Amino acid sequence: MARIVMKFGGTSVADLDRIKNVARHVKREVDAGHEVAVVVSAMSGKTNELVGWVQNMPKVVGANSPFYDAREYDAVVASGEQVTAGLLAIALQAMDINARSWQGWQISIRTDNAHGAARIQEIDGADIVKRMGEGQVAVIAGFQGIGPDNRIATLGRGGSDTSAVAVAAAVKADRCDIYTDVDGVYTTDPRIVPQARRLKKIAFEEMLEMASLGAKVLQVRSVELAMVHKVRTFVRSSFEDPDAPGMGDFLNPPGTLICDEDEIVEQEVVTGIAYAKDEAQISLRRLADRPGVSAAIFGPLAESHINVDMIVQNISEDGSKTDMTFTVPSGDVDKAIKVLGDNKEKIGYDVVQNESGLVKVSVIGIGMRSHAGVAATAFKALADKGINIKAITTSEIKISILIDGPYAELAVRTLHSCYGLDKN
Numbered sequence: 001m002a003r004i005v006m007k008f009g010g011t012s013v014a015d016l017d018r019i020k021n022v023a024r025h026v027k028r029e030v031d032a033g034h035e036v037a038v039v040v041s042a043m044s045g046k047t048n049e050l051v052g053w054v055q056n057m058p059k060v061v062g063a064n065s066p067f068y069d070a071r072e073y074d075a076v077v078a079s080g081e082q083v084t085a086g087l088l089a090i091a092l093q094a095m096d097i098n099a100r101s102w103q104g105w106q107i108s109i110r111t112d113n114a115h116g117a118a119r120i121q122e123i124d125g126a127d128i129v130k131r132m133g134e135g136q137v138a139v140i141a142g143f144q145g146i147g148p149d150n151r152i153a154t155l156g157r158g159g160s161d162t163s164a165v166a167v168a169a170a171v172k173a174d175r176c177d178i179y180t181d182v183d184g185v186y187t188t189d190p191r192i193v194p195q196a197r198r199l200k201k202i203a204f205e206e207m208l209e210m211a212s213l214g215a216k217v218l219q220v221r222s223v224e225l226a227m228v229h230k231v232r233t234f235v236r237s238s239f240e241d242p243d244a245p246g247m248g249d250f251l252n253p254p255g256t257l258i259c260d261e262d263e264i265v266e267q268e269v270v271t272g273i274a275y276a277k278d279e280a281q282i283s284l285r286r287l288a289d290r291p292g293v294s295a296a297i298f299g300p301l302a303e304s305h306i307n308v309d310m311i312v313q314n315i316s317e318d319g320s321k322t323d324m325t326f327t328v329p330s331g332d333v334d335k336a337i338k339v340l341g342d343n344k345e346k347i348g349y350d351v352v353q354n355e356s357g358l359v360k361v362s363v364i365g366i367g368m369r370s371h372a373g374v375a376a377t378a379f380k381a382l383a384d385k386g387i388n389i390k391a392i393t394t395s396e397i398k399i400s401i402l403i404d405g406p407y408a409e410l411a412v413r414t415l416h417s418c419y420g421l422d423k424n
């Protein structure tokens with residue numbers, strides 16, 4: 001007997017039939033004798049609809065901010081998960097399973113005060129653990145908790161993944177199963193590379209990179225939490241027959257296990273290729289080469305909540321002027337150019353140039369820590385296809401390459417095959 005947290009995303013609970021199907025997955029684990037807590041998302045599309053409603057309400061008259069009261073936003077958008085939790089509890093009861101729904105505040109899942117993008121601070125798991133021990137399934141509304149102001153807080157889009165991992169850590173679950181509409185984590189996006197392979201295992205750190213780079217299987221924050229608390233997390237599909245052979249296999253369920261790197265015996269050098277679209281490059285030309293320029297550039301950008309990614313500073317020829325290039329999401333270019341313009345005097349540059357529609361492709365793998373030549377392989381493969389590289393950044397386990405948008409798919413396919421990731 002083990003303790004399992006099962007999380008079902010929006011497409012898995014999209015309608016009543018799918019909710020009944022989810023109940024069968026839960027029943028399988030209950031029948032196997034496990035203690036089970038379930039975390040649910042809102043039915044797919046629901047949160048978007050709720051967010052839309054909030055956005056279409058009138059704003060406070062005279063307020064100089066275009067925003068609404070984030071606490072009321074949370075009150076509205078948290079409702080989607082409440083509905084699914086109740087419906088799933090009903091479906092389980094109809095199958096003769098002892099189950100009840102829980103909202104964030106009832107457990108309680110304590111968050112900070114950042115309404116709309118709150119972080120979980122503490123979960124009191126005692127009550128649900130006690131009841132799970134008595135055979136009751138806890139069906140928990142994901143995406144929500146309660147803030148220090150005693151009001152409902154939501155965790156940011158995709159946050160029910162984080163709810164699930166946090167609950168798993170709090171109740172010391174043996175496993176956290178994230179059920180979704182894909183059957184695992186792939187070496188790259190299978191829509192671009194049909195030869196992409198499903199990974200049996202991926203290390204937390206690698207998954208963190210994949211998730212940050214737009215492999216939208218999991219909310220980034222959930223992977224961070226899983227890594228910190230060492231929660232063994234499975235990504236698996238809810239669309240498979242709940243009673244198909246192997247579905248209840250405790251040690252080896254179908255899907256991808258996100259785990260500690262020590263658990264991965266046959267570590268490949270490269271685990272996956274990820275990409276992020278809609279990047280833009282901004283260059284400041286003939287910048288004064290003196291202490292404080294970087295702070296003068298990136299300080300104001302940060303204050304304007306512009307997320308800067310790759311940063312490349314050229315070595316200046318004569319020690320007086322240099323160039324600085326960095327990337328931001330395409331949607332932030334205009335804002336960034338304005339901020340840089342407002343600070344032109346303070347920064348001290350000649351001209352600012354920008355280019356949108358770029359793509360960042362990244363090669364990810366823990367194995368590259370101990371292997372030389374991984375980057376050279378990528379550069380050679382891209383060169384052979386005539387793909388021009390605009391910027392490069394590296395970390396211990398990642399090489400990111402900025403290229404022109406139209407080359408994205410070719411680059412992903414090229415990198416995927418040059419590291420031998422294609423399935424044969």
Ligand code: ASP
Nearest residue numbers: 041047143157158159160
């Ligand atoms: N329902 C929320 C959203 O759509 C949370 C989640 O599904 O993870 O963002």
Ligand code: MG
Nearest residue numbers: 009158161217
């Ligand atoms: Mg999701």
